[in-house]
Amino acid sequence: MHLEILTVGDELLLGLTIDTNGPWLSRELAADGVQVARRASVGDQATQIADAVRDALDRTGALITTGGLGPTADDLTAPTIAALFGRELVFDSTQWERIRKLWRERGRPGEPPNANRQQVMIPAGARVLSNRHGTAPGIFLEDERGRWVAMLPGVPREMRGIFNDELRPLVRARLGGVTSVVRTRTVRTTSVAESQLPSILGDLARGFDGMSLAYLPGQEGVDLRLTIAGVAPDEADARLAAGAALLGDRVGAYVYAEGATDLAEVVLAACRARGLRLAVAESCTGGLLGARVTAIPGSSDVFMGGIIAYDNAVKEGQLGVAAATLAAHGAVSEAVAREMAAGVRARLGTQVGVGITGVAGPGGGTPDKPVGLVWIAVDVDGEVRTFGGRLIGDRAEVRYRATQGALELIRRVLSQR
């Protein structure tokens, strides 16, 4: 089963609002086995709405709209679609009583404004979709050929409520028994380029066993997402599990987690399993690594704390980095990263210490030490491993990638202990 989604509102086309209704509906529908063929946004003009609805009905014959059901003059979804279906608008006194009751329950004085009456003008022959969370009811309108439009309000809480309460059962009823769903499973990789992955994956690179494979590059690395559609739920889950295992075998050490698990969580678990405590010494990242580690609930049994050594005086005074090392190698150097890692371990009394120093940009780069150059040292009980390289992106990306690089280096060192 295919359908389309149309979100209505000038604020969407002006880019002032990010549409979260479309993605939410897409996820819910996919999990039910419904494929969204296209998603579109138009403004609040009747002609734009009418054109887009007509296109979708011609193409797919099934459409969910959100937005344009409010009480003001720019809310034109219902009258426009009613006209397209050749239906009159009829005042719904049951819905009007519901709005009056809501008005009183919210402790508002007098009667609801006349503006709200517009919300209960329902196209003749339509089915009302009750709204437990607000004034605008949803509307389900179907023509003699079985083509339909479901209109939902744009307020996310109301839209979600009506979808779950009223529309989902209607859509499911049109599906027959749900025999197939769309499910996904994600394998997370880091420190490997997107373009290297197809050759590493070989015959798996374009998907396998009925599953498609997507490459999703981001600041944390490349996520590999398996998607399966058109099979029963149990079958889908079993094949995804087998597929994820196969990807893990093929990609090997670049894989650090599945799903949405952050690398910081993986590193905390690795430290915990080995009874190690962690401390960080941060220069260019300014606390971002500590922030990322402590974003994980329960990090306190592993993470002691750290020193943000932004100024070189702090590197010397709080971490014991030698003035001679700074003078000889500069703040952004392997030698300084090593002394930072050793220093924070010693001062905070941990087994694992990390030092990060780099040129985050946009200023401060030199031919020798360009923007993006980062040195990272991981010191575990005096055994040190370092990474040096030029990270790509703007200031925020360089800093974030530096935290990812530091976590990855810890993960690798610990995996060998």
Added chain:
Amino acid sequence: MHLEILTVGDELLLGLTIDTNGPWLSRELAADGVQVARRASVGDQATQIADAVRDALDRTGALITTGGLGPTADDLTAPTIAALFGRELVFDSTQWERIRKLWRERGRPGEPPNANRQQVMIPAGARVLSNRHGTAPGIFLEDERGRWVAMLPGVPREMRGIFNDELRPLVRARLGGVTSVVRTRTVRTTSVAESQLPSILGDLARGFDGMSLAYLPGQEGVDLRLTIAGVAPDEADARLAAGAALLGDRVGAYVYAEGATDLAEVVLAACRARGLRLAVAESCTGGLLGARVTAIPGSSDVFMGGIIAYDNAVKEGQLGVAAATLAAHGAVSEAVAREMAAGVRARLGTQVGVGITGVAGPGGGTPDKPVGLVWIAVDVDGEVRTFGGRLIGDRAEVRYRATQGALELIRRVLSQR
């Protein structure tokens, strides 16, 4: 001038990714006087892409696409649109050299994989839009009737760079004289509830002087956004400037900035103007305040660094918090926040010190000290101001709101000096 935007990717239709490229492009285009007539998303299938591009060209004759220019088999935007225009794909050796150079600069061994060659297969007669930030060049393709498609990659940084560097001038050249634009201006407030603002604003609350007013609540406070449409650019800017000034007068001390300026930037400027240096001592925020301050380029002349005192042993050892204070008041207390602020000032030798301690949750709350309770102390040359209160939200929100509270407290203390 009208155009359409098409974002390509299965992940969009599955609701796994929220499209931010479409809204960003819409805002930039609106500011240039270009109206987006429709925005749509389709999956990675060639037929879906071809149908949507054909529709947009028939309807509007001008289209920007994002996504589907990567190096893997599911990247079909360029070949599909080339076929629609009846153009061959031609290997672009200049772009290939650029990718090889990028590969070397990133310190990767050998040659870029063959997969990357797909990214430099350019439709005959198309204009290449250079990408300073990544491998995929953009492509601008126009037919003999003047209908055009501009293809941009889906990675936001690359898309934005190509739009600003290359596509914007092309679109502007096609505009003729711009006569009317949509412009917005935002006034940022903090420490005031959204529901208090209408009565503070009085007759301005619903917009004024032809400008609409939107209330945008977030973790940093409530942004007040003025929008004006349908007037000439100079006129729009003048009225927005006057409007922003009027809002500033009315809302007073709750206003801390305009536009997208972060409160950290305001605090750095306030320290800089007074010749003060800043250090942070963080417990529940774990480095997040330092990360936020150092996200601002040029922060190094004000920000010395800090101590992440997640474990109480670090509060004692590195900040000099007295064991007796911890025992008497507990780690989350006004007394400990004060000693943290004083301690970090003394250790790092700054005039301004901040201490933050709290219960970020989800665990660790008690009836006396519930989840969300945060104590903040700001110490400027020994003069101390504190804030204590229960912040709302989940772990991430409590932590972020704590950094906002700390910055706001510094701003208030410094404004009186």
